[in-house]
Amino acid sequence: MSRVVCVSCIDGRIHDFVFKAIARIFPDTMVDLITEPGPDAFLTKPESTQSLIWDKIDLSIDVNSSKAIICIAHEDCKGHAVSKDQHKLDLEVWLKNIKDRYPKIPSHAFWIENSGLAEEVGSSLSLKS
Ligand SMILES: [Zn+2]
Helix, strand or coil, rough: EEEEEEEECCCCCCCCHHHHHHHHHHCCCEEEEEEEECCHHHHHCCCCHHHHHHHHHHHHHHHCCCCCEEEHHHHCCCCCCCCHHHHHHHHHHHHHHHHHHHCCCEEEEEEEECCCEEEECCCEEEEEC
16 A cells, blocks of 8 residues: 655644545555644744754655645634745645655645645645545
8 A cells, every 4th residue: 555644734623624634635555744833824823843944845755655745724723823824835835845845745734724624735626534
């Protein structure tokens, strides 16, 4: 079974929605889940936190052979309390950083709503979980 790595929020309300959104693009795929409050605010985190996240992504790719990197932002995030538009801008920045660091690994970003609606940021794809 293949595998992807996902950087998501710690918020337990969204995990099922995240797995369902990923399964639409990568069916029958395991998910290595890295959690951090407000993960789309990555670049505002302390350097030590950024390093830990990069190390975990590296491990998932190098040791577990993950074939894609997914990043998540969600509605009503207590770890990064900004507008939906700001979350989407932050996801775009996060994606750019991932693509710069891992140019050969496909990357995706999702905006997750409390209803379960998952929208891929950087494309027009909208998925109902
Ligand atoms: Zn959150």
